[in-house]
Amino acid sequence: MQSIRTIPRISVREDPARKLSILLAPLITGAKPMTLLRLSRENGMKEYFETHGERLLETLGLSAKLFRADARGNVYLFYDEKNLARTLEDEKSRCILTECGYTGFSVEDHLCRLIARSGDSISHESGIFFGIPAEDVRGFCQQKKCLLRGYFSVYSDVERAEKIFRQYGASKKLMTLPGVEPSTFKHLFCKETNFANTYSM
Numbered sequence: 153m154q155s156i157r158t159i160p161r162i163s164v165r166e167d168p169a170r171k172l173s174i175l176l177a178p179l180i181t182g183a184k185p186m187t188l189l190r191l192s193r194e195n196g197m198k199e200y201f202e203t204h205g206e207r208l209l210e211t212l213g214l215s216a217k218l219f220r221a222d223a224r225g226n227v228y229l230f231y232d233e234k235n236l237a238r239t240l241e242d243e244k245s246r247c248i249l250t251e252c253g254y255t256g257f258s259v260e261d262h263l264c265r266l267i268a269r270s271g272d273s274i275s276h277e278s279g280i281f282f283g284i285p286a287e288d289v290r291g292f293c294q295q296k297k298c299l300l301r302g303y304f305s306v307y308s309d310v311e312r313a314e315k316i317f318r319q320y321g322a323s324k325k326l327m328t329l330p331g332v333e334p335s336t337f338k339h340l341f342c343k344e345t346n347f348a349n350t351y352s353m
Contacts, residue, residue: 168196168197168200168204169200169204169208170327170328170334171197172197172200172201172208173212173327173334174324174327174328175187175189176189176212176214176230176334177320177323177324177326177327177334178319178320178323178324178341179214179230179231179232180212180214180323180327180334180335180337180338181319181322181323181326181337181338181339181340181341182232182235182338182339182340182341183283183316183319183320183323183341184235184282184283184320185231185232185235185236185238185239185281185282185283186229186230186231186232186236186239186281186282186283187229187230187231187282188219188227188228188229188230188274188278188282189227189228189230190224190225190226190227191225191226191227191228192224192225193223193224193225194224194225197225198225198226201226201228211335212334212335212338213232213335213338214230214231214232215230215231215232215233216228216229216230216231217229217231217263217267219267219270219274229263229266229267229281231259231263231281233259235339236259236281237259239280239281239283240259240262240280240281242286244286244287245280245286245289247286248277248280248286248289248290249262249277249280252269252275252277253265253269254277262281263281266278266281276289276292276293277289277293279292279304282304283316284304285308285309285312285313287307287308287309288304288305288306288307288308288313290307291305291306291307291308292305292307300313300314302314302317303316303317303320319341322341323337323340323341326340
């Protein structure tokens with residue numbers, strides 16, 4: 153079997169479904185509640201998703217919301233609704249969102265508010281939606297001293313952040329295993345799971 157430590161190069165045009173699964177890997181495994189992706193016209197991903205996206209999302213148990221469209225393609229917010237709802241219910245996260253004017257209760261309300269607050273670049277509190285710990289989101293907003301830079305900037309618990317980074321990396325590698333459907337790894341990295349610690353990145 154192919155080593156989990158090796159991520160092969162996969163052409164978008166050769167296998168767009170697998171490529172998209174790799175890009176969404178931390179979302180599929182539950183390591184992230186939401187991610188932001190641009191699907192480009194140039195490489196055919198925009199057209200692929202418009203044709204096959206609904207079926208793919210249904211298979212993976214995910215949802216998508218258009219964030220922005222421009223000449224280069226479409227930018228989508230991909231999310232796991234249940235995982236995102238749990239994330240937004242966190243007390244520290246709710247405190248930050250309330251300060252930023254989020255008054256709705258549903259995931260849809262919050263996503264609409266996030267899009268409304270974002271212009272050319274996504275607003276700072278978006279880190280909450282992406283599963284970044286509230287302490288690190290607040291640390292970024294307050295320009296505190298950064299303790300570690302990885303998939304996101306870390307301002308509080310380095311050990312916790314390193315575990316999250318391992319989960320992100322392991323998620324992408326799992327999606328490249330030959331003959332295995334991405335949905336096999338759905339919710340693999342729930343909060344109580346320490347699976348990612350098996351792998352040293």
